[in-house]
Amino acid sequence: MVTKKDKRKAAACYYYLTVKSRRRNRRTHRYWVRDWIKRRSNKTIMETLLEEREDPECYKNFLRMSAADFKYLLDKIKFAIEKQNTHMRNAIPAAERLAITLRFLATGDSYHSLMYLFRIPVCTISRIVPEVCAAIYNVLKEEYLQMPCTEEEWLQKSQQFAEKYNFPHCIGALDGKHVLIKAPKQRGSLYHNYKGTHSVVLMALADAEYKFQYINVGCFGRISDGGVFNACSLSNKLADNSLGIPTPRPLPGRTKPVPFDPLS
Incomplete structure (x- = not known):
């Protein structure tokens, strides 16, 4: 015979399992774009330090190449890394994509560190770096990685x-x-x-x-x-x-x- 105590125990177990399941399935609210990332248009390293080119040595130390070499490389691969703007948001410029990649290659900084430097989410940087590296290799390999053949x-x-x-x-x-x-x-x-x-x-x-x-x-x-x-x-x-x-x-x-x- 089922007693009232047994019923209370069963009800408590049912309640516990139901609440736990709901909590597990509940989706945590996430930001579409964080506020400080939204303000990246005029506050990123590209719009401050890299535009102030009165100190060529510091520029070269940051990206491991001169401003002239940066422009040369950008002109070479721009067609391969440039993205189109959408109705939802503006695309990250090709120059900034290249700067992120060069900084990563020069320092080995984590994507999280680059996120705060360029105000670009980690998930986006994780796509930018491999894409730009592939573009650099594909565009320049015949010109700069040529083995003698005669x-x-x-x-x-x-x-x-x-x-x-x-x-x-x-x-x-x-x-x-x-x-x-x-x-x-x-x-x-x-x-x-x-x-x-x-x-x-x-x-x-x-x-x-x-x-x-x-x-x-x-x-x-x-x-x-x-x-x-x-x-x-x-x-x-x-x-x-x-x-x-x-x-x-x-x-x-x-x-x-x-x-x-x-x-x-």
Whole structure:
């Protein structure tokens, strides 16, 4: 027989479960745009510091490039990063998108830090930075990341190493760099490197003027530099001699042929 006490207990349990479910499903009110972000039109870093160009060194220190270089880069990629205004709001200008990305690349600041600096929400910055980085790479890669492909071009690179560093038959300086990342869930061991941190590996071949000729990025941090090199396309092209690298020839004052190789 069900007593009044049992009924009260059942009612209390029902009430508790109902209220808890409603609270769980209740949506927290969020701002469409925070008030201090709405006032960004004339208070952002773009409208204050970056427009006051009487100190070129400070400008260059902030974005790691001069105002002239910034304009040159903006003119190159503007078509790829510019957005159209809508009835709801004005688009963030291409110049500001580029400035946000350059500041991120120069300092590694968090998106939250950039939010307060530029008065742009984190969710928007998280889209801007990858988009602008992709645009910079896609637009400039053929002009600034060009690997030599003829014997004459490789000989010119080798001559630069011989003249500047007294190192003949060198076609480039090859090395790897661990880029720290936050370990992905359930895959952290793949990125755990010998330094005890998590990273992806950037491997690059640079000429005597510190200009990149080839890059490979994204390999797991646990893999050694040798393993990264063996897995990259540069290793395969060197092995099958498809890069137009000069045939071995004697060093100055010698008779035995010596191959042209990267310095690592």
